[in-house]
Structures are given as structure tokens and as C-alpha cells.
Amino acid sequence: MAYLGEGTTKLGFGLMRLPRLEDGSIDIPQVSQMVDEFLAAGGTYFDTAWAYGGSEEAIRQALVERHPRDGYTLATKNAAWLGPKDADEAKAQLEVSLERSGAGYFDYYLLHNLGAGRTAFFDRWGLWDWALEMRRQGKIRHLGFSFHDNAETLDRILAAHADDTEFVQLQINYADWEDGSVQSRRCWEVARSYDKPIVIMEPVKGGMLAAPPAPVEQILRAEEPDRSPVEWALRFAMNTEGLIACLSGMSSIEQMRDNLATLRRLSPLSEAELATLAAARERLAELIAVPCTGCHYCMEDCPVDMPISGIMESLNRAALYGDEKGKGNYGFATREGTKASDCIQCGQCEAACPQHIDIINQLEVAAGKFE
Ligand code: SF4
Ligand code: SF4
Numbered sequence: 587m588a589y590l591g592e593g594t595t596k597l598g599f600g601l602m603r604l605p606r607l608e609d610g611s612i613d614i615p616q617v618s619q620m621v622d623e624f625l626a627a628g629g630t631y632f633d634t635a636w637a638y639g640g641s642e643e644a645i646r647q648a649l650v651e652r653h654p655r656d657g658y659t660l661a662t663k664n665a666a667w668l669g670p671k672d673a674d675e676a677k678a679q680l681e682v683s684l685e686r687s688g689a690g691y692f693d694y695y696l697l698h699n700l701g702a703g704r705t706a707f708f709d710r711w712g713l714w715d716w717a718l719e720m721r722r723q724g725k726i727r728h729l730g731f732s733f734h735d736n737a738e739t740l741d742r743i744l745a746a747h748a749d750d751t752e753f754v755q756l757q758i759n760y761a762d763w764e765d766g767s768v769q770s771r772r773c774w775e776v777a778r779s780y781d782k783p784i785v786i787m788e789p790v791k792g793g794m795l796a797a798p799p800a801p802v803e804q805i806l807r808a809e810e811p812d813r814s815p816v817e818w819a820l821r822f823a824m825n826t827e828g829l830i831a832c833l834s835g836m837s838s839i840e841q842m843r844d845n846l847a848t849l850r851r852l853s854p855l856s857e858a859e860l861a862t863l864a865a866a867r868e869r870l871a872e873l874i875a876v877p878c879t880g881c882h883y884c885m886e887d888c889p890v891d892m893p894i895s896g897i898m899e900s901l902n903r904a905a906l907y908g909d910e911k912g913k914g915n916y917g918f919a920t921r922e923g924t925k926a927s928d929c930i931q932c933g934q935c936e937a938a939c940p941q942h943i944d945i946i947n948q949l950e951v952a953a954g955k956f957e
Pocket of ligand 2: 879880884
């Protein structure tokens, strides 16, 4: 790896989990303040998606209507596998995204979450050729895709679309670097073997690496007492060669300021520090029960409205912090009525999960543990 050393300018503002008010609406004044501080720090890359409820409208109000269009880059994504019945409905997502955001064009347009059964939707409906035509028409500037599957599958997709793809968005963090399912390192190697630059997602693994369990934090603090866990995680991600941007899904102005402060003092990782992160990775793998990132893709079409991500989080809390914590979390996650034991085992959630989690088995574990 080669350190790029561009600190705050390589941070990408992930717009998936924006701050919300008590009535559930997005807190536009706070998002506007976050946008302003992000731009002032040299950040330029904003990442939304057709599938992120309310996010494209929020970015219109907080960014597009308040800043010159050439002062930032905006990415959004097409989720052909998430609801459309045919090619026309899938293609219509771009017009919806343009209308919601008011951006005029997208600097980066991604086919969202390729891998497993999701890839076929884009091929079957001719979305690659359509996206290239949209690029010729100027509605998008750069075409790429985000990806959740193994390195072999990534290689197959890139071999078929090497000329169409300008960049790839990958899940990269120190915990998943050698993970057998996510295969961060191997996926990065495949993408770079095709000379594709990288956008990183999940650098703190859905927040877990910002507050890792005590045995993992002890390993990091023993090496450098004053360096926070989130700084370790961001340094690892930023150390990745070929980086366009490293996305952080920021949910408050405080998180934004913490991230910017961390990146201002960013420094390359030494061999000793990489070894420390490898030790932290191994300890975390021993402790964690379920590698859920809380993305919610599994929950879109569940016939019983199972709160899957909350239940997976309960299992992790039990494993990391004790059964009592897990049980409390489970009670909160299932407060609207559906319990883990209500699963009818239809399997659609497992097909949608980018982390390949055996959700049905895990729900049985949760029912046995918490009900
Ligand atoms: S297997 Fe269970 S949790 Fe998954 S979608 Fe079906 S009913 Fe919902
Ligand atoms: S179980 Fe999988 S799809 Fe569902 S929230 Fe967790 S990581 Fe996302």
C-alpha cells in the first residue's frame, strides 16, 4: 500500500444515515452546517443513493441549492434489484434522482450493490448500455458500481465490463481486510489489477470500529494510548492505494468534526502499527457473533417485517458486552411486535444480505437466547 496523505480532501460524506428530528424528518439545518464545514475543510465528494430514503431531497436543500455546482462532486446509485418490475422502472430511477436532488447531472453514477443475485438485474435489463448512453448525454459523468461479494465474482464482473467501469466502490476496513466472506484485500487487489480507482465504504464497519469491545481497544491503546479507535480505522482505510474517496456515513455535526479533526492529523501506518491492527482484527474476529453492518437491505421485502438488523445487533451486543445488554437491545429492536421466532424462513433476506449472513439461523439463536 502507498499512503496518499491527502487527509480531509479524501473524506467522502456518506448521506445514508443523516441526522433526524424527533418527528422523523431529516434535520436540514444540521445537514447544511455539516455540508458547509465539510466543504470548508476541503472535502468535495458527497455520496447518496436512490434507495436512501429522503437523502437525495435533503442534499438538494443542504448542498445543491446553497453551493455552486462546480464546487463539489455528487454520487448516486441505481438499485435495479430493489423493487422495479421491468427495465423502464429501473431506468426511471435516474430521472427520479435528478429531480429529487436538483443536481442537473451526477458526477458519479453507481450500479448499486452488485454481487450475488443482484448483478443479473443490471444485465437482464440492459442497464450497462443504458448508463453508457446516459454518460454520453451528460446526465452522468463517471460510471462505476458498488459491490458486496467475493473477489472471484468481482473479477468476473470487471472482466465483462472492464471498458464500461471507471471506478469501483468496495467495503474496506481493517476488520474485513482478511475476512473470508467480505474479502476486502482480495477485492481491492482485483480492482487494482484492472487499474480501477476505489471508493471505500464502511471504513468503521457500521460504527463498530469506532467503539470496539474492550479487548480490541486495549490492543490499540497499548500501542498508542492517545490514538482513538476511529483514528486507527480511518488511517487504515486512508492508507489504501488508488483511493478516490473514503466514505464515512456521518449522522451529526459532532461526528463530522471528529472525522475532520482526525484526518487533519493523519499519518501513514508503520509496519508495527499494521501488525497492531492485524492483532486487533484477530481478536475482533474471535469476539464478534454476526458481521452485520446495519444496511437494512435484508428488511425491504420481509413478509413479517422482521427487525433483522436490530436483532443482529442484539446478538453482537450479547457477545461483546454480555447477555443482559443483548437482551435489553433485543427488547428495543422488537418493540413493534415482530419477534425472531415469527420468521417463516422464506429466505429472501439471506439473498439480499451483502454480508452473506445466515440470518435464519441467527434468528433462531436470538429466539433461544432472548425470548
Ligand atoms: S426468512 Fe424470515 S426474516 Fe427473512 S425475509 Fe423471510 S420471514 Fe423475514
Ligand atoms: S443482516 Fe445483512 S442485509 Fe441485513 S442489515 Fe445486516 S448486513 Fe445488512
